[in-house]
Amino acid sequence: MTSGKVWLIGAGPGAADLITVRGMRLLQAADCVLYDALVQPEMLAYCPQATLIDVGKRCDQASMQQKFINKMLVDAAHKYQRVVRLKGGDPMLFGRAQEELHALDEAGIAYEVVPGITAALAASADAGISLTSRGLARNVLFATARVGHGEDPSDWVRPVVAADTAVLYMGVKQAAEVAAALLAGGLRADTPLLIIENASLPQSREWAMTLAELPLAASWQLAGPAILLIGEVYRARLALAEAAPMQARA
Structure with missing residues (x-):
């Protein structure tokens, strides 16, 4: 099965203009964006062309289990060529990025991590x-x-x-x-x-x-x-x- 590529992008701490230039450009080119609960609506305005999927998790609130997020990310990569996983802060700090990267590795899907401001x-x-x-x-x-x-x-x-x-x-x-x-x-x-x-x-x-x-x-x-x-x-x-x-x- 042909797969697209996934970019794990750090959305930064909240303000939409604190995302990196690379992150913003990738959002503008994305076919599908799976985004966290802390991502501001103003940032999602950078990617009006993309299919948006809310996979937000918040402490002490009902939210999607990580294993389902992993599966949705893999499924999206099988359906779209350019998939963005938009994570609050920096993806590699308290963001469960390793679990998602492991799922992508197991599925043989290419990925890239774009850091963000924690x-x-x-x-x-x-x-x-x-x-x-x-x-x-x-x-x-x-x-x-x-x-x-x-x-x-x-x-x-x-x-x-x-x-x-x-x-x-x-x-x-x-x-x-x-x-x-x-x-x-x-x-x-x-x-x-x-x-x-x-x-x-x-x-x-x-x-x-x-x-x-x-x-x-x-x-x-x-x-x-x-x-x-x-x-x-x-x-x-x-x-x-x-x-x-x-x-x-x-």
Whole structure:
């Protein structure tokens, strides 16, 4: 059976104009686009000629199982010549890309990965605070505390505690558990952190707090995806926020 080619493209953190030029050009030439839940409608406007298939997955919401997404991707490559799998952020970071690439390998389908801007970098840009700082933060860790169904827990606490700056993906809804684990792991209660919601979008919001205050975020009803940034590089921002704690900065 003749197959087309698949491009796994990073859509970036949200803003439609943060996709790479290569990614946008491939979208404009695509016959079929399978896209994630976090992909903005403005980005899909780049490919009006393509058949659009929503395969979005969101934490704690009913969504399509990964094995079905894998099959749909293979089926699309058998039907179309130019297939784009549009994934939020960067495809190779917490995006289940390896499972999809494995399915394509098994089916003998050619593919190419086009990187994108991950949420950690967009959140850092929104805050105006570098993830690294000379003499203060010489390393950065990207981690997640989330465990999928049927998966074994990972030892994420020790590397987060040891990192100069840590970025925790998909951790805000588990804020109380995350805080308890990090405190038990030895991270100080007064460690500064930021929560950034909707990084790169006009409705982006920021909260500065200490690790001890993090459990408060578990009850927030955030409308968009949020990311947690932890480390001493956020100490000055925390000091500015102390006069009006827990106030969102638009």
